[in-house]
Amino acid sequence: MRPHLSILALLVLFGLSPLQSFGLSSRHPCLTLTAEDAALIRENLGKYPLFDAAYQAAVTRVETALKNxxxxxxxxxxxxxxxxxxxxxxxxxxxxxxxxxxxxxxxxxxxxxxxxxxxxxxxxxxxxxxxxxxxxxxxxxxxxxxxxxxxxxxxxxxxxxxxxxxxxxxxxxxxxxxxxxxxxxxxxxxxxxxxxxxxxxxxxxxxxxxxxxxxxxxxxxxxxxxxxxxxxxxxxxxxxxxFSPDGFYCEGPYYARYALMPFFLFAQVIDNNQPEMKIFEYRGGLLGKALDATLQQSWTGGAFLPINDALKEKTYHTAEMVLGVNLTYARLGHDARLLSIAREQGTVSLGAAGLEVARAIAIATGPLPAYPLHSVELSDGPDGKSGGLALLRFGPNPAKDSLAALKYTAFGMEHGHYDKLQFIYYDNGREIIPDYGAARYLNVDQKFGGRYLPENKTYAKQTVAHNTLVVDETTQYGGSYATAENEHADRHYFDAGDPDFQVASARDTAAYPGVAMQRTTAMVRDARLDYPIVVDVLRAVSGKKHRYDLPFHYEGTFLAINAELARNTTALAPLGKKHGYQHLWLEGSGETSGPVRFTWMNGSRFYTLHAAAGASTRLLFTLAGANDPNFNLRPERALILRRDAAEGGTVFTSVIEPHGDWNGTTEVTYGGTPVIEEVRVLAATDEGTVIRVTGKNKLALTLMFSNRTGDDAQAAHTLVAGEETFTWKGNAAIRR
The missing domain is CATH 1.50.10.100 (Chondroitin AC/alginate lyase)
Incomplete structure (x- = not known):
C-alpha cells in the first residue's frame, strides 16, 4: 500500500494552508451541473441525436411521474x-x-x-x-x-x-x-x-x-x-x-463498474468547485486508467468478465459506464476512440460531458476509430505488486475474438472468490470455459430479497466452482477470508508481443500450504488449425501426497470422450460433503492412464479438450444443483480431472482446440473432429516445461516454458528429455 500522507502533505495537495478555508461557493447549481452547463445544453437541444434521445427519456420519465x-x-x-x-x-x-x-x-x-x-x-x-x-x-x-x-x-x-x-x-x-x-x-x-x-x-x-x-x-x-x-x-x-497503477480495481470489473460512478461523479463535483485540486490528474489520471482497465475486462456485447462476486448481465452499457466514458472523453484528453464505445452504448449522460460526446459523434466525418480491446496484463494492488490479471486476445473483431484470462490477483475483499490461478475462456462470442460468477438474483424479491444467496458462500466462492486446482477436495486458504485477504498470487511473466504466440504465467504458494502452483497459459495460432488454440499447463509441487482436482466448467453439448464412463442415469449423489463438492451431482465417471480427448459443441463451433497422458487420471462429470432445495444454482456442468499423486506433485497439461462449423439451417457440418491428435509432456522440471502438440496436416508444435523464478526475457534455458535437448532464450518459445 502507498505510504500514508501526512496531514500537512494533504493540505498542500488541496492547495490549502492549515488555517485556510475551502471557501465553498454559495452559487447553485454547483455539483454535476452548473448554470453555464445548463445554458449550453439549452442552446444545443435538437442538434445532436444521442443527447436529444437521453434528454427526451428524462422528459418522459418526469412527465409520467407528474401524472401520478x-x-x-x-x-x-x-x-x-x-x-x-x-x-x-x-x-x-x-x-x-x-x-x-x-x-x-x-x-x-x-x-x-x-x-x-x-x-x-x-x-x-x-x-x-x-x-x-x-x-x-x-x-x-x-x-x-x-x-x-x-x-x-x-x-x-x-x-x-x-x-x-x-x-x-x-x-x-x-x-x-x-x-x-x-x-x-x-x-x-x-x-x-x-x-x-x-x-x-x-x-x-x-x-x-x-x-x-x-x-x-x-x-x-x-x-x-x-x-x-x-x-x-x-x-x-x-x-x-x-486501484492499481494500471487502473485495475481490486474487486474486479463488475464492482469497478459500480464504483466508477461515485468516483467520477465526485471528481466532477470537486473539479466544478475546486479546480485547483486538479482531481482528474490525480495519480497520473488514474480515473481514466480505471475506465480503460474496466473496458479491457469485457468481452462480447460489453459483458464484464464475471470474476469474484459478479452478475453476468452487467455490461459497459450501464449508466455508470456511460458516465465514465463521457467524463473521461470530456476531461481527460478527448480520446476519439472512446466515441465508438459511446456510440455502441447508444446514449450519453445528462450533462455537459454527455453533450460534448454526442456532438463529437454527430459531427464526425468518416468511421470512428475502434476502441482497442487488446491483450494486456493488469497489475493488482496500490503499488501494482499484488499479482494481477492477464488477458490474451486474438482476432480483429471483439464480438468474435478468442479471449483467455488468467487470474492471479489479490483476494478482492469480501467479494473475492477462492480462485487463485483461475482460467476463463471465450470464443466466437460465447462462453466456452466459464466462471460461475455470483449466486444472486439482484432485486428479485423471491430470491432472498435480491441479496446474495446462501449458495454464494457454499458454492460460488468455493475453489471447485472455478477452473483452477483444488487440493485434497478443500477450498483455498481453508475457506478463511481473514487469511485470503492478506495473500495474493504472483505474476511470473507476460508476453503478447507475437499475436500468434501469447503467453502468461503466474505462481502461488499460499493458497494450499506446502503446495507450490504455477500456471502458464498460451494462445497459439497456426495455419494448420482452424482457430487459435489455448495451451494450459498447471504444475503443482509438494513434498507430500495429495489429491489434485482440476475442473473445467464447460458450456455446450457433450459430444464424445475417448474413455469408458460409468453414467449415473437413474440416481445421482453429491460428489462430496463440503467445500462446494456437496453442490455437485456426479453424473458420470471413468478412469484413464492415457491421453484424454473430450469434445463438445457450443453454438456453431466444436471444442475439444486434449489432456496429456500422465499418472492414472479419473474423469468426473458433474452438474451443479445438489443440496439446493430452493433451486438457486444454475445447472452448469464440468469435467474434473482427478489425480492422486505421491510426493513431488503433478502436471496437468491441456489444450483447448476450437474447430469446425455446424450450421443447423443449411444442415452442413465440417471439421467436427479435431486436428490435434496428441499432447505430450516431454519434460517438467524446476528449469522448465516442454510439451509437444501433434496432429493432422503435419502439425507439430513444441512449446517451452520457463519455470525459473522471475521474469527474464534474456535468460538462456537448456532442458534434456530422453534423447532430445531443448534450448531457448527468454520466458517462453515455440518451434513449429
Whole structure:
C-alpha cells in the first residue's frame, strides 16, 4: 500500500494552508451541473441525436411521474415495491431537477419540492429498516449503501432547485433529511464511511455532495479525508488504495463498474468547485486508467468478465459506464476512440460531458476509430505488486475474438472468490470455459430479497466452482477470508508481443500450504488449425501426497470422450460433503492412464479438450444443483480431472482446440473432429516445461516454458528429455 500522507502533505495537495478555508461557493447549481452547463445544453437541444434521445427519456420519465400521485411509502422490503418505489423517486427527482435548470419550467422544481416535503415528514420517523440483514443497515433502504445512492441523486436534485426554495423550506429539508442522513452515514455507520471499499466510496461521495450543496465545509473535508479528517480514509484514500497503477480495481470489473460512478461523479463535483485540486490528474489520471482497465475486462456485447462476486448481465452499457466514458472523453484528453464505445452504448449522460460526446459523434466525418480491446496484463494492488490479471486476445473483431484470462490477483475483499490461478475462456462470442460468477438474483424479491444467496458462500466462492486446482477436495486458504485477504498470487511473466504466440504465467504458494502452483497459459495460432488454440499447463509441487482436482466448467453439448464412463442415469449423489463438492451431482465417471480427448459443441463451433497422458487420471462429470432445495444454482456442468499423486506433485497439461462449423439451417457440418491428435509432456522440471502438440496436416508444435523464478526475457534455458535437448532464450518459445 502507498505510504500514508501526512496531514500537512494533504493540505498542500488541496492547495490549502492549515488555517485556510475551502471557501465553498454559495452559487447553485454547483455539483454535476452548473448554470453555464445548463445554458449550453439549452442552446444545443435538437442538434445532436444521442443527447436529444437521453434528454427526451428524462422528459418522459418526469412527465409520467407528474401524472401520478407522489408515493413515499413506509419502507418495508429489500427488493419489493417500497424498495423500487424509493429508487424511482430519487431517479425522478434527479431528472426533474436537471430539467428545471435547462427549461426553467416551474412544474419540475415544484415536483422536487413536493417529494422533499414528503421525505421531510417520513425520514425523522424512521429507524432501522425492517428488512435489514447482516450488512450495515439503512433507514429508507435495507442497507446503508442504497441510502447513499439515494442521497447522491437527491443532492443533485436539491442543488438544481435550491434557489427556488424559501429559506424556511431549505432549513426544514436540511434539518429533517440531509443533516440527519449525513450524520447517520458519518457517525452511526462510521465503519462504512471509514472503509476502503466501494461502500466507502459511495458514502464519501454522498456526504461530500450534500456538504457542497449546504456549504458545510466539515462534511466536505470528511468526505475527502475521512471522519477524522486526517487522510486515513475518505475519497482520495479510496483512489489511492482501491486501484492499481494500471487502473485495475481490486474487486474486479463488475464492482469497478459500480464504483466508477461515485468516483467520477465526485471528481466532477470537486473539479466544478475546486479546480485547483486538479482531481482528474490525480495519480497520473488514474480515473481514466480505471475506465480503460474496466473496458479491457469485457468481452462480447460489453459483458464484464464475471470474476469474484459478479452478475453476468452487467455490461459497459450501464449508466455508470456511460458516465465514465463521457467524463473521461470530456476531461481527460478527448480520446476519439472512446466515441465508438459511446456510440455502441447508444446514449450519453445528462450533462455537459454527455453533450460534448454526442456532438463529437454527430459531427464526425468518416468511421470512428475502434476502441482497442487488446491483450494486456493488469497489475493488482496500490503499488501494482499484488499479482494481477492477464488477458490474451486474438482476432480483429471483439464480438468474435478468442479471449483467455488468467487470474492471479489479490483476494478482492469480501467479494473475492477462492480462485487463485483461475482460467476463463471465450470464443466466437460465447462462453466456452466459464466462471460461475455470483449466486444472486439482484432485486428479485423471491430470491432472498435480491441479496446474495446462501449458495454464494457454499458454492460460488468455493475453489471447485472455478477452473483452477483444488487440493485434497478443500477450498483455498481453508475457506478463511481473514487469511485470503492478506495473500495474493504472483505474476511470473507476460508476453503478447507475437499475436500468434501469447503467453502468461503466474505462481502461488499460499493458497494450499506446502503446495507450490504455477500456471502458464498460451494462445497459439497456426495455419494448420482452424482457430487459435489455448495451451494450459498447471504444475503443482509438494513434498507430500495429495489429491489434485482440476475442473473445467464447460458450456455446450457433450459430444464424445475417448474413455469408458460409468453414467449415473437413474440416481445421482453429491460428489462430496463440503467445500462446494456437496453442490455437485456426479453424473458420470471413468478412469484413464492415457491421453484424454473430450469434445463438445457450443453454438456453431466444436471444442475439444486434449489432456496429456500422465499418472492414472479419473474423469468426473458433474452438474451443479445438489443440496439446493430452493433451486438457486444454475445447472452448469464440468469435467474434473482427478489425480492422486505421491510426493513431488503433478502436471496437468491441456489444450483447448476450437474447430469446425455446424450450421443447423443449411444442415452442413465440417471439421467436427479435431486436428490435434496428441499432447505430450516431454519434460517438467524446476528449469522448465516442454510439451509437444501433434496432429493432422503435419502439425507439430513444441512449446517451452520457463519455470525459473522471475521474469527474464534474456535468460538462456537448456532442458534434456530422453534423447532430445531443448534450448531457448527468454520466458517462453515455440518451434513449429
Amino acid at each position: 400521485p407522489i408515493d413515499v411509502p413506509q419502507p418495508k422490503d429489500a427488493a419489493g415495491y417500497t424498495h423500487e418505489r424509493h429508487k424511482r423517486n430519487y431517479l425522478e427527482m434527479h431528472a426533474a431537477g436537471f430539467l428545471y435548470q435547462v427549461t426553467g419550467d416551474a412544474r419540475y422544481s415544484a415536483f422536487v419540492k413536493a417529494q422533499l416535503d414528503r421525505y421531510a415528514e417520513l425520514y425523522p420517523t424512521l429507524g432501522r429498516h425492517p428488512a435489514a440483514n447482516k450488512q450495515a443497515y439503512g433507514r429508507i433502504f435495507w442497507q446503508s449503501l442504497n441510502e447513499t445512492v439515494w442521497l447522491v441523486h437527491v443532492a443533485q436534485a436539491y442543488d438544481c432547485v435550491y434557489d427556488t426554495l424559501a429559506p424556511a423550506d431549505r432549513g426544514r429539508y436540511e434539518k429533517n433529511i440531509f443533516r440527519p442522513m449525513a450524520d447517520f452515514l458519518v457517525n452511526t455507520q462510521i465503519e462504512e464511511f471509514d472503509r476502503i471499499h466501494n461502500h466507502g466510496t459511495w458514502t464519501a461521495t454522498a456526504v461530500g455532495m450534500i456538504g457542497y450543496v449546504m456549504g458545510d465545509e466539515k462534511l466536505v473535508r470528511q468526505a475527502l479525508r475521512g471522519s477524522k479528517m486526517d487522510g486515513e480514509f475518505g475519497y482520495l484514500r479510496q483512489i489511492d488504495l482501491l
